[in-house]
Amino acid sequence: MSNTFGNIFRLTSFGESHGEAIGGVLDGMPSGIEIDVEKVQSELDRRRPGQSAIVTARNEHDRVRILSGLMDGVTTGTPIGFIVENENQHSADYGNIKDAFRPSHADFTYTSKYGLRDYRGGGRSSARETIARVVAGAFARQALAQIGIDVYAYTSQVGNVALDSDYRRYDKNEIEKNAVRCPEAAKAEEMERLIMKVKGEGDTIGGVVTCVITGVPVGLGEPVFDKLHAMLGAAMLSINAVKGFEYGDGFGFATCRGSEVNDSFACTSAGEISTLSNHSGGIQGGISNGEDIYFRVAFKPVATLLRDVATVNCHGENITLKAKGRHDACVLPRAVPIVEAMAAMVILDAYLMNKSTHL
Amino acid sequence: MSNTFGNIFRLTSFGESHGEAIGGVLDGMPSGIEIDVEKVQSELDRRRPGQSAIVTARNEHDRVRILSGLMDGVTTGTPIGFIVENENQHSADYGNIKDAFRPSHADFTYTSKYGLRDYRGGGRSSARETIARVVAGAFARQALAQIGIDVYAYTSQVGNVALDSDYRRYDKNEIEKNAVRCPEAAKAEEMERLIMKVKGEGDTIGGVVTCVITGVPVGLGEPVFDKLHAMLGAAMLSINAVKGFEYGDGFGFATCRGSEVNDSFACTSAGEISTLSNHSGGIQGGISNGEDIYFRVAFKPVATLLRDVATVNCHGENITLKAKGRHDACVLPRAVPIVEAMAAMVILDAYLMNKSTHL
Amino acid sequence: MSNTFGNIFRLTSFGESHGEAIGGVLDGMPSGIEIDVEKVQSELDRRRPGQSAIVTARNEHDRVRILSGLMDGVTTGTPIGFIVENENQHSADYGNIKDAFRPSHADFTYTSKYGLRDYRGGGRSSARETIARVVAGAFARQALAQIGIDVYAYTSQVGNVALDSDYRRYDKNEIEKNAVRCPEAAKAEEMERLIMKVKGEGDTIGGVVTCVITGVPVGLGEPVFDKLHAMLGAAMLSINAVKGFEYGDGFGFATCRGSEVNDSFACTSAGEISTLSNHSGGIQGGISNGEDIYFRVAFKPVATLLRDVATVNCHGENITLKAKGRHDACVLPRAVPIVEAMAAMVILDAYLMNKSTHL
């Protein structure tokens, strides 16, 4: 179950960081959708290493190859198989980490669970795994666009540099104008400076991504266990390095009174119902209410430091891991397209699930 | 899919607040486990209305009746069917809310999605639905106890009254000693006072539940989409009124550097590996690492106020809802056993899933 | 997974033969469907023991109680919980079969798998389990009726007494006119005589049920693994005592040439496409083609004989089981509504699955 995501719109993914390829199968994609494969590629380019000075310098082109499910650029309703070949998989020397358990990495838990692990570049636990998510999300987005749903995310916090929590204060068209993917130029600069400083110290830093979904019709999400926000939360928490999820006012609700945060309804003269405020984050009783959906995702700092680190190995010996390799000092900029991809997949899945509500 | 939870250990639930009964089917319960049905009942008693002055006065006895799957008190491996009859289902008059859409309730979204809704006491969207979760969780806990796993939760915040974030500072044996289920007596009193004050004003208040799981072996959780914390997060976010989830240092990671929060490994002379700190919250790469698992769950204030409320109805008219009924001013005390139940279900499910890792 | 059936329209069932109750949860039922609960009961009455001289004399009234999911007789989109209480669960003395492994029963396999078994009346392996299927099927049928789909089945063979394989030769309105549920009166009489003869000898006899589904629109069924006939086959093979399934010409295809059994297409002047013959049984490439779907299901003779039987017990001793109890000499008459129920569930499920084919 672990490598399949979704109920009707489903991604099954595979691939290790330094194996032959990363890829997946996308099942349940509705038929008859025109797909712009270049747009799929451009989403991949947004998560690609080496795209700017503040992300890892590892250089992979990450070209996606679609193997099935399209005919003359249109989805046929059959599964979409795709792969992204790993370019540098044989180049590295892993002697130093083969037996080591790096702190706050998955080395120890994978080895304990499976009896062995693919130690090359983190194997399956590497964030290269998210390539498959971004490809799948790019398909989902193109389907959602046809029904007027848009998904965007941005870096809203890096360390102590944070935007205001109200996403409506920011222009989504500003997001891609800087390397950190923050819609406010001044804050973006601050964040970049912080990342470069941290990087220079061989350290790493955490942050928050905010995601907004607009145009969602009323009725998506299933009550009880598959509440729309539970699906979104599971999706976000499944991304590497994510440690928290909140939607609407989130943890802020804890200190509030009902009288302050209830969303009153208003009715237009045409009889259309909406809410006057949106503390609920666009979801009530687990079901979308037609307002904007928004949520925040907390990322921990990257576990790999560019410093010598004392740790243990699989033989129970104390060792020192030498600083080595090229890593992100902050995952946030590259996490933005991954958050968007997962959100798009969830919303399309919920949209398709909702179709069976009536005969 | 919406009314089934879990992969191998699965609860499928049913029931409306004022229908005939709430109940469920528990599938995948391992065979040969001795079940103390009185303990199941006592978990239900912990979530029961009317148990103290700070919770709703609605009086239901909520007696569980086990219909299958046990023989002489031992699980047989067949599904456990159970029901809790609703006692007062025909007593109320719903004339005033039949057509109304209460703010921040699910009335509007249910009606929009399904074309109709059971308006009696909130129908399926009522938190009475969680009865089934508590029963299922009580079975899970008894299985987990046999393998040394313990789950406990407590109210760690009500409004601005908050405990320290370090769960190790508190004694779990103190939790049940006060009505608010807070392990520190002084804070518990403060919380109770706050709840009574808010209640007196016809208002409601949010808060946070902290949950701790001890004795979890290394290896539970599946990488990528079914990471252990993603399963826990989905479980918690599926509980009524939950708006946020974080584990380990959670959102606190956003302001931290890797060098501050990486969990270094240590090795005993016997070769046993553990971590010196536990910022990770007992899970690395989505897999339990043998340390305590802990997480925090944010609850919004109850949407139903004991005040007259202006809103709209299904005919698009502005109306005023009269204050009426008996409701919790704060769900936290009764949420504690629900959080524990969901956590227990996830851990048992992950434990059973992990059994197929090796041939 | 074992006690849940279906993908979107899902039955999760529970209950032992002599436990408190048999029941289930029906999830994914579309909202807004008017349900005639008396029709649900009348389907149950068709599978009820004691309904005629040729079936078991065990007398249970098998009254269904719907616990949720309906409001004023209309489905609300929430799960339908239901139970049928077992009336005679405490009356019997099982001393003689408690430790015995009855030949061709599930006693040995259940005990080996689970370490214990509920020996009272066969426990979960009893065909009383099919009560839940019949209830669920009755809901499915009422939904299908709204879209013009009809499901009917009949006993087409008992021992060597067999109808012609062409279902179009028989009138479905004749089926319920005799106890054996065979649409040809003369054959029905022969079958009944055979059953009474076999019964008189303390023996049992097998047979075949034929099922026909009319009005199915083109497009139901998912290619590759969830082919419509694979779903139907799995459904039928999950019924107690079923040993074979074939659709269209079935095993008869083995001796045929393509030129004999290909179904040629014809086109009306209005452009409507149909086939001139229907060897395919209404399904091509796993997808319904708009023609009648028909299939045959083979049942083995009931394993319980009214004779003394030599066997072994759980202590590895040779024992003799005394003839005892009231059992069907032939399951076919009571199997007919069960086959129909499973077929209706599959078709409704496939219908709902198909809704997500397009955006």
Added chain:
Amino acid sequence: MSNTFGNIFRLTSFGESHGEAIGGVLDGMPSGIEIDVEKVQSELDRRRPGQSAIVTARNEHDRVRILSGLMDGVTTGTPIGFIVENENQHSADYGNIKDAFRPSHADFTYTSKYGLRDYRGGGRSSARETIARVVAGAFARQALAQIGIDVYAYTSQVGNVALDSDYRRYDKNEIEKNAVRCPEAAKAEEMERLIMKVKGEGDTIGGVVTCVITGVPVGLGEPVFDKLHAMLGAAMLSINAVKGFEYGDGFGFATCRGSEVNDSFACTSAGEISTLSNHSGGIQGGISNGEDIYFRVAFKPVATLLRDVATVNCHGENITLKAKGRHDACVLPRAVPIVEAMAAMVILDAYLMNKSTHL
């Protein structure tokens, strides 16, 4: 759901006949299993076109490329991605079948369901799809071999040329000694002659494959809906051209009495329990009983004839399809490894599912 097979051991497949590649993702493969990739390839070679005079002359080498999940030839517990590139995908001219609906093919149903179809070589409905099954089955077999389970199948009937129904009369080592995969040399020759004759006439012929599984421990299969034979039946019925499935005595039970076909138990002095006969086919109550599992699968004749065929096209016009291409006159020889593959996948899945029966 349609392109994923299995519960714990799961294959998700993709690919069209003349697309870029056929492939899949194998999830749930236990870790630590040594895989002989050459054996995987040799299973593929058994289903390969062009392997003998009696199968299609289309020449594809069908080389499998494993993209993930192995490390030094050992499974790591992560998903196994694989592809088989299609070699001749751009060579053909499909002008004649682009708009045609070939009789007893999936052209009409695919087009109706999806609104379009990949007409190149049958697209997804082509039996080339089974390449993914054979690869997955080859992995399953290597895991099963470690626990002493063996799966083999053979052609037991082509047209009217049929073997005896008792598989124990045949030596499995004889199966691969002839092109038709029939363990009796004389019958094999007869079958081959029949196939060549039918082929010479531009016609096709159906048949039956028998499959035997030995060494299965007691306890596999889940009662009620996931009975072991229901899983096997669904697996077989999902294979292209399959129209019937029976296990044990199958449809033969219909004419039998219980006293004739009940399988009596015997007990060795060591207390080991087995059955004296095996009419049940190794499964009782849906659970394996330790005896050999055997079943029969009916295949219809290939729908594509080497004759001119009158049919209709998507514009509702009557047309004549010219005889063209290279096709099997009988799928049986190539179906044998596919049946084995599906059987192996089911048994491994059931084996892994059974691991969670006890804590």
